[in-house]
Amino acid sequence: MSPSPQVQALFERALLAQRRRRACALGRVTFLIDRVAEDMAERLSAVRRTFDVVVDLGTPTDAVRRAILAGGAVERIVAAAPTIVAREEQTPLVLADEERLPFRDASLDVVVSGLALQFVNDLPGALVQIRRALKPDGLFLAALIGGDTLTELRQAFAAAEAEIEGGVSPRVAPFADVRTMGALMQRTGFALPVTDVDHVCVRYDSPLRLMQDLRRMGATNVLAERRRGVLRRQTLKRLIEIYAERFADPDGRVRASFDIIWLSGWAPHESQPQPLRPGSARMRLAEALGTRELSAGEKPNEKPQ
Secondary structure, eight states: OOOOTTOOOOBOHHHHHHHHHHHHHHOOOOHHHHHHHHHHHHHHHTTOOOEEEEEEESOSSSHHHHHHHHHTOEEEEEEEESSOOOOOSOOOEEEOBTTBOOOOTTOEEEEEEESOGGGOSOHHHHHHHHHHHEEEEEEEEEEEEETTTTHHHHHHHHHHHHHHHSSOOOOSOOOOOHHHHHHHHHHTTOEEEEEEEEEEEEEESSHHHHHHHHHHHTOSOOBTTOOOSOOOHHHHHHHHHHHHHHHBOTTSOEEEEEEEEEEEEEOOOTTSOOOOOTTOOSSOHHHHHTSOOOOTTOOTTOOOO
């Protein structure tokens, strides 16, 4: 299934792959993906089921796969990624773009994804494909960047550019919040969807250290509408000043926010809890609440006739 032709490309996916290869060459900064991997393995083990095959979709390192295999909840795990960045592990690899999955309908037990889906142009389409690829009662579990991630950097960039260059360009990608993602899980057909958010605050000596970390995460700007020119030295200098003025702690270190949104849902199956049919309740709401039900047109203080 291909992305809908009506979906405008927000991200340059080829550039994203290039940035990830560069991050690998520079030496990855992995504290976020390592945090996700540990949490992913814990959440999967809490399901208390053993799964035959798990597909790890798009995760930029092997951290999630290593953590899940160490947890012992799965028999086999397959990596699915659009490009080969670096491979020291023996995990089977399927070349697959998150927007065009090659898997048959109802063929997978579990799909997991760590910090990859925030760069998908057609996220609803990708979620529909994932749900279709799952076997009935198959599990989808993912973590992606969202919410107020890098709000400090976004605000500092906007203020510096407006002041120095007289305009603002997109420097930090827009991110969906947890409520939007919860609604999207329902809309794309997942049963029993659950969403939550992990707020992470990281402190740096300077905004430059943050920007260096983003470069080594492969998470620098890949927006299609980004400004192509080199960042002016004067703008960068003012950005650093504004960031320190607004987001520094008393010790001089600056804060950077990361919101990790967690998604989980199941491919529908008849064994799952189902909502009751309208009118099938065995007890009236007033009886359950220990109060009296008013008839049509009756005012609250009127005595029944």
